Amino acid sequence: MTQLIRVEDLRVVAGDEGSEVEIVKGVSFSLEKGEVLALIGESGSGKTTIALALLGYARRGCRLSGGVVQVGEHDMLALSEKQLQGLRGNRVSYIAQSAAAAFNPAKKLIDQVVEGALIHGLGTRAELQAKAIGLFRDLALPNPERIGRRYPHQVSGGQLQRVMAAMALISDPLLVVLDEPTTALDVTTQIDVLRAFKRVVRERGATAVYVSHDLAVVAQMADQIVVLNGGQILEQSATAPLLKTPAHEYTRSLLAAARPDTTIRPPSGIAEDVPLLTISGLTAGYGNKNMQGMPAIRVLEDIDLTVRRGQAIGVIGESGSGKSTLARVVAGLLTPAIGGLTFDGQPLGGSLSERTPEQFRRIQMVFQNADTALNPMHSVATILSRPLKMYFGLKGAALQARIGELLDLVRLPRTLAERRPNELSGGQKQRVNLARALAAKPDLILCDEVTSALDTVVGAAILELLRDLRQQLGVSYLFISHDISTVRALCDDIVVMYSGHKVQAGSRQSFAEPPFHPYTDLLIHSVPELRQGWLESCGTTCATLPPIGERANVPELCTFLNRCPVRVDGLCNRTAPNRRTLDNGGEILCHHDSAQLLNTQQGVTTMTLGAYA
Structure with a gap:
């Protein structure tokens, strides 16, 4: 075996000159040729920053301030930008978390897969297209000879993720960096993608660094694991002993958070035997309706569901199963074609215009992505004040007092009230998202994949918060997820x-x-x-x-x-x-x-x- 990757005393700083803060603090590790190493830790641990340093790259506002990053014969920290450009996408490749954001929607897939290799002069277009088709076949993509003619929006998320892997592997790189490549996928799709990645990496003898927050995922891929927190290595070991006998308490917390249904239990005796929301014979969808009033695309068909007061019901299924559409119907954002809804014994209109202000207040929704759900130009206090003014007419000292109470309720320090969303962590933003829903004093909260974009530790903390709020406030949840472990941790049914x-x-x-x-x-x-x-x-x-x-x-x-x-x-x-x-x-x-x-x-x-x- 030959040592291919050597990282020694890597240091990265963030901030303006004179007020820089060290965010990666003397990290060292190495890989032999053909090995897979996992960098694992919660958000902010420095794992992606370290992975990007392997490409000689630092994100805006950051600087690679010291250490050695050796990839083959190349010292990545000593090269000029022009020299680095010659290596990126050639000798060192990167597979990003969001394939959808990595592709040009106006170009065919095959053209994008071969583009980098063409720029680096690694073959003719015909040769590279033939090589791409071979990679499509190795990555178990359907119709490998034809799928490259499609555009990004014409393939599924899992397929697009594998096409991006083909783009990274087409140059036969010395190192492949996989940055949370399956986090945004359903569990069923994730298996297919992981299998394809693992087979191709092993068969081609690739050396890889896999970035993730999920120990269960990296256990399937990695030969060794580096556990990070606060920009430092807390533990480093071969995969099997680390999973069996972790040495550091933080690693043990990651293991526990990987399966929340083993550590979190929904409160008992909260749900009453009184229907709060009843859905009967619901059919809904999108597109023009026919003469019978049926939409062109049916997303939900013949759904019956009852949520009792104080009850938490989990709705699971993969993308396209209709679970988020169900939440949109309950929220009044999509009018059903057939069927009816009843809320607290009263008919519930299919659209917001058909609902009373009180019904509107009593049903609130917490969206999956807090980054897009919260106005980046407003402070936390402004975001929380809007429902308080709208529903209760609060102002002045009473308004400020209630904002403080809401921050206490979601376990955020009151000092965050004047900060904007971009100054908060992912978990803090999701707590603000939840606090805004709680500001209306709702009876029913629709939680749409509220932990799927969070790392395991932060996601487990949000689940515990939701459980405790249900115990404290008696609120009902319609909790949507694709993860059975998450749903079993929180829900009664x-x-x-x-x-x-x-x-x-x-x-x-x-x-x-x-x-x-x-x-x-x-x-x-x-x-x-x-x-x-x-x-x-x-x-x-x-x-x-x-x-x-x-x-x-x-x-x-x-x-x-x-x-x-x-x-x-x-x-x-x-x-x-x-x-x-x-x-x-x-x-x-x-x-x-x-x-x-x-x-x-x-x-x-x-x-x-x-x-x-």
Whole structure:
């Protein structure tokens, strides 16, 4: 083995000259050729700053102030900008977190994949296009010969992430930096992307640095792990011993935060047996409506749901399942085509104009991305004052006192009141986002993926805050997520959505062990475990089946038909499933009963048509 990467006493400072603050403090590590090293830590730990230093790059307002960064024979801190430009995208490549932001929407994928290699003179266009197609095939992209002709918006998020990996690998770089490449993906899509990344990295002998906040993810990829906090290395070890016996308390906290359902429990005895929100026969979508009033694109179909006062219901499913559309309907941002809503015993209009001011106040929404939900030009105090003035007419000392109370409620120091969102951390911004919703004193809060953009430690803290607020205020939640662990940590009941349909519903306890709807089983077994080798043994791939999310060709049949590993020809492809009750009290939309599902989900037998004759 040959040492390929050497980082020694790396230091990075931020701020203006004379008032600089050191944000990376003497970090050192090395990699052998073909190894994968993970940099892990919560937001602000310095992991991305260190990863970018491997490209000889520092973000605006930062400066590489000292140390050695050796990549092969190149000292990245001693090179000129022109020399660095010759290495970036050539000998050192970077895979960003957001593939959507990394591509030009006006250019075809194949042109963007080969562009950097063409600039560096690594081959002719024809040679590089052939190489790109080979990478598409290695990365398990569908129709590798043709997918490059598409534009970025014409492929899924997981596919675009793999195309970006092809862009990074086409130059056969000495080092590949992967910066949170699966954080924005659903758990089901994440598995496919991780498998593709791991196979290509191993087969091509690539050396890689993988940046993440999730130990369960890096456990599948990394040979060694560096744990960072505050710009310093707290622990460094091979992956297996670090997962088994972490030496530092901070590493142990990361391990605990990786699975919040093992450390956080929803409060008991809070929910009352009184319906707060009732949804009946709901169908909704987008586009022009036909003569029957049905939208051109149906996103939700025949949804029934009841949220009791003080109850937390989790809604899970991958992107495109309809869960965020359900929240938009409840919030009055999308008018349903069919069906009705009732709130606290009164009809709830489908649009905001049909609702009373009191109904508007009592249903609030907390959005996924606080960066776009909070006005960057306003201070925290101004953001919180708007609902207080609108709903309660507060002003003067009473207004300032209530702003202070709201900051106390979400556990933020009152000194943050005059700061703007860009001066806050991701977790602080999400707490302000929540405080704004609480300012209206709502009865129901719609939480749309409120922890998915946060690291595991901060996300776990937000979940604990939501649990405590529910205990303190008796507020109800409709909590939307794609992560079963997050939902089980907070909610009393869980609803599973697939392609606009409610395919399973039941208590949190009913989701603790089989039987499950086949799609629920897929979701649960797509959450990475904290052990090496899980990715190879999880068994959730159905390579011969269409991509997850693709609906059955016949809309009247089960929407999961094309993906279902236990579908029965002659039954599932001819007859629409009915809702049936499982032995654990849960409800599923499926032809199979508890015993039949248990047989497959516990690995006892394989389902055949004869079992249903």
